[in-house]
Amino acid sequence: MTLSSQTKNLLKAHEEVDAKIEPNAGWRDLPIGAVIPQGGTATQFATGDWRTIRPVWSKEKCINCHRCWLYCPDMSWISEDGRIQGVDLTYCKGCGICANVCPTKVHAIEMHPEDDFKEDEAAKEGGK
Amino acid sequence: MAIAIATQKTAALTGNEAAAQALRQINPDVVAAYPITPQTEIVQLFSTFVSDGLVKTEFVAVESEHSAMSATVGAAAAGARAMTATSSQGLALMWEMLYVAAGMRIPIVMPMVNRALSSPINIHCDHSDSMGARDSGWLQIYSENAQEMYDNLIQAVRIAEHPDVLLPVMVTMDGFIISHGMENVELLPDQAVQDFVGEYNFPYPLLDVEHPRTLGPLTLQDFYFEHKREQAEAVYRAKEVILAAAEEYAAISGRRYGFFEAYRMDDAEYAVVVLGSTAGTAKYVVDGLRQAGEKCGLVKVRVFRPFPGPELCEALSGLKAVGIMDRADTFSTQGGPLFLEVKAALYHAAGQPQCMNFVYGLGGRDIDPELIRQAFVEVKDLMKKPADGVLPIVRYLGVRE
Numbered sequence A: 001m002t003l004s005s006q007t008k009n010l011l012k013a014h015e016e017v018d019a020k021i022e023p024n025a026g027w028r029d030l031p032i033g034a035v036i037p038q039g040g041t042a043t044q045f046a047t048g049d050w051r052t053i054r055p056v057w058s059k060e061k062c063i064n065c066h067r068c069w070l071y072c073p074d075m076s077w078i079s080e081d082g083r084i085q086g087v088d089l090t091y092c093k094g095c096g097i098c099a100n101v102c103p104t105k106v107h108a109i110e111m112h113p114e115d116d117f118k119e120d121e122a123a124k125e126g127g128k
Numbered sequence B: 001m002a003i004a005i006a007t008q009k010t011a012a013l014t015g016n017e018a019a020a021q022a023l024r025q026i027n028p029d030v031v032a033a034y035p036i037t038p039q040t041e042i043v044q045l046f047s048t049f050v051s052d053g054l055v056k057t058e059f060v061a062v063e064s065e066h067s068a069m070s071a072t073v074g075a076a077a078a079g080a081r082a083m084t085a086t087s088s089q090g091l092a093l094m095w096e097m098l099y100v101a102a103g104m105r106i107p108i109v110m111p112m113v114n115r116a117l118s119s120p121i122n123i124h125c126d127h128s129d130s131m132g133a134r135d136s137g138w139l140q141i142y143s144e145n146a147q148e149m150y151d152n153l154i155q156a157v158r159i160a161e162h163p164d165v166l167l168p169v170m171v172t173m174d175g176f177i178i179s180h181g182m183e184n185v186e187l188l189p190d191q192a193v194q195d196f197v198g199e200y201n202f203p204y205p206l207l208d209v210e211h212p213r214t215l216g217p218l219t220l221q222d223f224y225f226e227h228k229r230e231q232a233e234a235v236y237r238a239k240e241v242i243l244a245a246a247e248e249y250a251a252i253s254g255r256r257y258g259f260f261e262a263y264r265m266d267d268a269e270y271a272v273v274v275l276g277s278t279a280g281t282a283k284y285v286v287d288g289l290r291q292a293g294e295k296c297g298l299v300k301v302r303v304f305r306p307f308p309g310p311e312l313c314e315a316l317s318g319l320k321a322v323g324i325m326d327r328a329d330t331f332s333t334q335g336g337p338l339f340l341e342v343k344a345a346l347y348h349a350a351g352q353p354q355c356m357n358f359v360y361g362l363g364g365r366d367i368d369p370e371l372i373r374q375a376f377v378e379v380k381d382l383m384k385k386p387a388d389g390v391l392p393i394v395r396y397l398g399v400r401e
């Protein structure tokens, strides 16, 4: 079968498992159909950057029932040896499901507007 | 090695039966389908081939056409040769997934039996269903009769799966007129079809566990445009692949296909352009008019996507007038979809012929030789009229006033 040079070029991008897609690549150099020649690429997409409210966890109140861990659509809750360690905000979209499923009497998670943390983060940036 | 034309078996088949035979001979890995008139028979017959062990296909009985297309996309992305079939409302329900299949560059081949869209509800032929999907990124091949449906389906596999293309293809025939009308069909030997379609080799199958991949990812302002640009280019590349597949198919079948068929066009002064089964009747009309000394011809468009604009422009540019017949309307006050495309193609023609549009046959309204003859008379009259732009260019043919 004879292939056009354009197709050969595109198929090359599929062969390389570690092929890097340059951020400024033109349309002739991208894999066909937007295929990424790697698995598990969702980890590279920090979905937390559109969060407007953030879960704030109280270690003292937490009874380690793991409902937050189970229900979080982004696996943001970190558990070690059967104990919740906290929340990794990289992927947390701020849906509030964790705060909702945390037992009412326990109330270990509260959702706070991102604005409340703006100053903290600005201070952190300034300190760099 | 010279390829000999295979000894073919002649069988009396309906269009649906011919399509089912093509599917049996292609022997896809997966078929996921849902019944809808007038397509139902294709997958119904095919499912008996599955239960009789005549094919190795995994048949998935899904609960809707949205699911049928979703399952077909999934199976094809996994690395299977996957097919489905539909009509009318079924195609409409697949809408979302049609674009997904094209954008993911999934080479699905789908028989599509043309039927009018609701409302009012109607089960008979017009082209509103496939015409609605004309900008979905699918390639579209229209068939005049059962033989062409059979031939086009087999060629479509090669076109869709060619690495220069990797696009889904819908192959259409007119509902009931062709799908349920019986005619003689020449069938290739099973082995000849198998050899022709070859082995399916999807370049990035999900089931290739040695090479994990992400299919259908999110791309935003940064990459979406580039991917769409390459998708557009694949449609350009498809033109060469379509002609090459036709050439190879002619070598095994003796039946020759192009983007369109020019019938008695050599010294024609005026012509009519059609899609699908109407071409058969129109050829009969042209023969009669030619006998009466009329210099007229017919162009039957086979490949609508990619649209053979420059080629049609060349074929029509010597004419004085052209009538374009549409079995669908765009409801835009600008005429039917074939008219719009042909007229746009003729913009660059040397000595532009006058153009007019006939919207006809909606909801299965019969198109007989007398109506087509009337269209030819009107096109001939158009030759004498000045190009003043005030002509009623869109006519509804065969509607009761």
Ligand code: SF4
Binding pocket: A054, A055, A071, A072, A073, A074, A075, A076, A077, A087, A091, A092, A093, A094, A095, A096, A097, A098, A099
């Ligand atoms: S807000 Fe939603 S995404 Fe974030 S940790 Fe809670 S459940 Fe997970």
Ligand code: SF4
Binding pocket: A057, A061, A062, A063, A064, A065, A066, A067, A068, A069, A084, A098, A101, A102, A103, A106, A108, A109
């Ligand atoms: S749901 Fe509440 S109490 Fe249960 S583990 Fe999570 S934070 Fe602790």
